[in-house]
Amino acid sequence: xxxxxxxxxxxxxxxxxxxxxxxxxxxxxxxxxxxxxxxxxxxxxxxxxxxxxxxxxxxxxxxxxxxxxxxxxxxxxxxxxxxxxxxxxxxxxxxxxxxxxxxxxxxxxxxxxxxxxxxxxxxxxxxxxxxxxxxxxxxxxxxxxxxxxxxxxxxxxxxxxxxxxxxxxxxxxxxxxxxxxxxxxxxxxxxxxxxxxxxxxxxxxxxxxxxxxxxxxxxxxxxxxxxxxxxxxxxxxxxxxxxxxxxxxxxxxxxxxxxxxxxxxxxxxxxxxxxxxxxxxxxxxxxxxxxxxxxxxxxxxxxxxxxxxxxxxxxxxxxxxxxxxxxxxxxxxxxxxxxxxxxxxxxxxxxxxxxxxxxxxxxxxxxxxxxxxxxxxxxxxxxxxxxxxxxxxxxxxxxxxxxxxxxxxxxxxxxxxxxxxxxxxxxxxxxxxxxxxxxxxxxxxxxxxxxxxxxxxxxxxxxxxxxxx
Ligand SMILES: [Zn+2]
Numbered sequence: 001x002x003x004x005x006x007x008x009x010x011x012x013x014x015x016x017x018x019x020x021x022x023x024x025x026x027x028x029x030x031x032x033x034x035x036x037x038x039x040x041x042x043x044x045x046x047x048x049x050x051x052x053x054x055x056x057x058x059x060x061x062x063x064x065x066x067x068x069x070x071x072x073x074x075x076x077x078x079x080x081x082x083x084x085x086x087x088x089x090x091x092x093x094x095x096x097x098x099x100x101x102x103x104x105x106x107x108x109x110x111x112x113x114x115x116x117x118x119x120x121x122x123x124x125x126x127x128x129x130x131x132x133x134x135x136x137x138x139x140x141x142x143x144x145x146x147x148x149x150x151x152x153x154x155x156x157x158x159x160x161x162x163x164x165x166x167x168x169x170x171x172x173x174x175x176x177x178x179x180x181x182x183x184x185x186x187x188x189x190x191x192x193x194x195x196x197x198x199x200x201x202x203x204x205x206x207x208x209x210x211x212x213x214x215x216x217x218x219x220x221x222x223x224x225x226x227x228x229x230x231x232x233x234x235x236x237x238x239x240x241x242x243x244x245x246x247x248x249x250x251x252x253x254x255x256x257x258x259x260x261x262x263x264x265x266x267x268x269x270x271x272x273x274x275x276x277x278x279x280x281x282x283x284x285x286x287x288x289x290x291x292x293x294x295x296x297x298x299x300x301x302x303x304x305x306x307x308x309x310x311x312x313x314x315x316x317x318x319x320x321x322x323x324x325x326x327x328x329x330x331x332x333x334x335x336x337x338x339x340x341x342x343x344x345x346x347x348x349x350x351x352x353x354x355x356x357x358x359x360x361x362x363x364x365x366x367x368x369x370x371x372x373x374x375x376x377x378x379x380x381x382x383x384x385x386x387x388x389x390x391x392x393x394x395x396x397x398x399x400x401x402x403x404x405x406x407x408x409x410x411x412x413x414x415x416x417x418x419x420x421x422x423x424x425x426x427x428x429x430x431x432x433x434x435x436x437x438x439x440x441x442x443x444x445x446x447x448x449x450x451x452x453x454x455x456x457x458x459x460x461x462x463x464x465x466x467x468x469x
Contacts, residue, residue, distance in 0.1 A: 003248050003251050004248060004251050004252050004255045005248065005252070006247075006248070006252065006273055006274075006277060007019065007244060007245055007246075007247045007248075007277075008245070008277075009273065010038050010040075010171065010273055010276040010277050010280060011038050011039065011040040011196075011273070013033070013035055013036065013037055013038055016033060016280065017032070017033060019245075020032070020033065020241075020284060023241050023244070025241070029237060029239065029285070030239075030241065030284050030285070031173070031283060031284050031285070031286050033190065033280060033283065033284065034173070034189070034190045035171065035190045035191060035192070035193065035194065035280075036054070036055065036192050036193055037051065037054070037193045037194075038171070038193070038194045038196065038276060039051070039193070039194070039195050039196065039197075040196040040198070040269055040272055040273065040276075041196075041197070041198060041269075042197070042198040042199050042265055043197070043199065044195050044196065044197045044198075045074065045082075045083070045086070045161070045195060045197035045199070045200060046086070047195065048083070048086055048087070048090075048128075048159070048161070048195060049086065049087070049090035049092070051159060051193045051195060052090075052092070052126060052157070052159065054193075055126070055157045055159070055192050055193060056154075056157065057092075057124075057126040057157050059090055059091030059092060060091055060092070060093065061092060061093065061124055061125070061126060062092075062093045062094075062095065062122070062124065062125040062126070063087055063092045063093065063094045063095070063125065063126045063127075063128060064094075064095055064096075064097055064117070064120045064121060064125055064126070064127050064128070065080075065083065065084065065087070065094055065095070065096045065097065065128045065130055066096075066097045066099065066117060066127065066128065066129050066130065066131065066135055066138065066139040066142075067080050067096060067097070067098060067099070067130050067131055067135065068098070068099045068101065068131055068134070068135050069098060069099070069100065069101050070131075072130075072163055072200075072203075072204075073203045074197070074199050074200045074203055075199055075203055079130070079163065079200060079203075080096075080130065083128075083130055083161070084096065095120065097116065097117055097120055099113050099116075099131075099134075099135060099138060109134045109137045109138055109141075109175070109176060109177045109178055110138075110177070110178055111177060111178075111179075113138045114138055114141045114142045114145065114177070115142075117138065117139060117142035118142050118145060118146060118149075121142065121146050121156065123150075123153055125156075126156075126157040126158070126159065127139055127142065127143050127146075127156060127157070127158045127159070128158075128159045128160075128161060129158070129159070129160050129161065129191075130161045130163060131162075131163050132162065132163050132164040132166045132167065132204075132208065133166060133167035133169045133176075133316060135163075136160055136162070136167075136169045136170055137169055137175040137176055137177060137188075138175075138177075139158065139160075140158065140160070140169075140175050140188050140189060140191065141175040141177060141186070141188050143156045143158035143189055143191075144175070144187075144188040144189040147189065155192075157192045158189070158191050158192050159191060159192060159193050159194075159195065160191035160193070160194045160195070161194075161195045161197070161200070162194070162195075162196055162200075162201065162272075163200055163201075163204055164201065164204035164205070164208035164209065164211075164212070165201045165204070165208065165209045165212040165268055165271045165272055165275060166204070166208040166209070166211045166212045166215070166315065166316070166317055167211070167212060167215050167275065167316060167317055168215055168216070168275050168276075168278040168279045168282070168291060169279065170191070170194055170196075170275065170276060170279055171190070171191070171194060171275075171276040171277075171279030171280050171283070172188075172190075172279035172280075172282055172283050172288075173187070173188055173189055173190045173283040173286075174186065174187060174188050174282065174283070174286075174287075174288060175188035179375060180371045180372060180374070180375040182300075182304060182372060182375045182376060182454060182455075183300045183303060183304075184455075185288050185292070187286070190283065194276065196272045196276070198265045198268050198269055198272070201268045201272060202263045202264075202265060202268050206261075206263060206427075207315060207318065207436060208315065208317075209260060209263060209267075209268065209271065210260075210261070210317075210318060210321075210426055210427065210428040210429070211315035211316065211317030211318040211320075211321070211428075212271050212275050212317050213253065213257070213260055213271060213317070213321065213422065213423065213426050213428055214315075214317040214318050214319070214320045214321020214322070214324065214423065214428055214429070215275065215278070215291075215316065215317030215320050215321070216249065216253060216271070216274045216275060216278055216291075216317075217253075217295075217320065217321050217324040217325075217419055217422060217423065218291045218292060218293070218295050218296060218320050218324055219246055219249055219278065219281075219290065219291050220249075220250065220324060220328060220413060220414035220418065220419055221293055221294055221295055221324055221327040221328055221331060221413050221414070221419075221460075222289065222290060222291050222292050222293035222294070222295065222296070223243060223290060223293075223412040223413065224293070224331055224409050224412045224413040224460065225289070225293030225294055225457070225458065225459040225460055226238060226289040226290065226293065227408065227409060227412050228409070228458065228459075228460060228463060229289070229457070229458035229459075231393065231397055231405065232387070232390060232393050232394055232397060232458065232463070233386060233389070233390030233393040234383060234386050234387065234390070234458035235289070235458065237285065237287070239285050241284060241285070242281035242282065242284060242285055242290035242291075243281075243290065243412070245277055245280065245281045245284070246274075246277055246278060246281050246290070246291075249274060250414055250418055250422070252270065252274065253270075253274065253422045254418070254421060254422055254425070256270040256271070257421070257422050257423075257425035257426040258425050258426065260426045261425065261426035261427040261428075278290075278291050289457065292457070293327070293457070293459045293460070294323070294327040294330070294448075294451065294452070294459040294460050294461055295320050295323035295324040295326075295327045296320060296323075297451030297452055297454055297455060297457070297459060297461075298319070298320075298323035298326065298327070298444075298447045298448050298451040299316060299319035299320045299323050299447075300451065300454060300455075301446070301447035301450060301451040301454055302314065302319050302323075302439060302443065302444070302447045303316075303319075304366065304372065304454070305366050305443060305446065305447070308365070308366045308367075309440075309443055311437045311439070312437055314435040314436060314437060314439060315435075315436070318428065318429050318435055318436070319435060319439075321419075321423050321428050321429060321430075322429050322430065322431060322432055322434070322435065322444075323447075323448070324419055325416055325419050325420060325423065325430060326444075326448050327448075327460065328413065328414060328415065328416035328418075328419045329416045330448075330460055330461070330464070331409075331413045331460060332415060332416055334460060334463075334464070335406060335409060335410050335413075338401065338406075340397075340398035340399070340401045340402075343398055343467065344468075345391070345394075345395070347468060348394070348466040348467060348468075349387070349388055349391070349466070350384075350466070352381065352384060352385075355380070355381075355384060356377055356381070358453075359373050359376055359377050359380060359453050360373045360377070362450055362453060363376060376453055376454045376455070379454070379455045379456045380453055380454070380455065380456060382456045383455075383456045383457075383458055383462065386458075387458075387462070387466065432444035448461070449461070452465065
């Protein structure tokens, strides 16, 4: 194996399962992968009827196809119509569920949409998500809730057909949905099968492929956050198996970046594999931590404040890429400059009441009802309590900074130079002004500075805040 090859090919699910079974997991903490098959190739969409049949859905059965309102092409052919015709010719009884856009032409992952899909499901219906991140999250979660509500029925067949290489959601058993205007990652389920058709992926808008590259880059900083959370007592589970699954990701993306930017099938295939493996990497540990830290809370905060600034949402992964670069710079600065001997321990533990007021003030102008601040505080306060309860671990961390943690942390995060090269070789956004719609430095800085207040996941910016940096 070269240093630009993946540890295992996600298009070979039996090999992925063997790879996972061979990992050292003495406490049996790893989740199994409940995906039957993943197809990646320029013509694999045509296999849809065979995938349905292999999943036990015979011709004549009902199929609910979930799409949004975005026009989509597969080369020069109308994609949604093509899929409907494919199902019709194969003898399936297809119904389409259209998710509605907002005023900016975007679908939000709301529970109402999930319930809307649940209405259309009955025993034996197969669910197909034909879309990118939001369509996938909504359909996936409907499949999950259907299974939960109908334990007497066989697991619902849910097929995922990504229409863009834009996010890691496709192979993940978690869904991101809005709760009181705040993005929350919820337990959900795996798809029965994923059909990653390169003709579809290469026909998606270029910005979406570049966003997928940005989302993958999260791995280069998020692992540092997870490690910090683990050694500081903010999380009780840490594993480097997802890291091994995504081994060599920096070299792979660096080598593929220009092909990804040029939309070659080879570039799209590498990015599809990276995104699918990243989805599997978070699923095996049942948490998004391996690929979601500082950069994701920054991106989620940018989404939360968008309406206040009268703008639509920029693509998730594009924001994540820009935020990863910012986070990589924070890490480099921290690795270079953190001086444990200069830490004023008593000043690192702000009172609960003080921070509660601070969070309400931060979000007051964005959501005057206080619901958003309330949702943030309910999650954040858990983290604050744990931080207070684990003072001894922070002392220990400072004592062994030079001997252990500095070097370890440096091995888990990538220098900003590498992240910048990957993004720039593909032509991906590097600064908030490159995003579409463009985001001001003022908004971006707010999100970088305050993103850690929106949820309980501990990240580097929490530590920097407690240090008064
Ligand atoms: Zn993401």
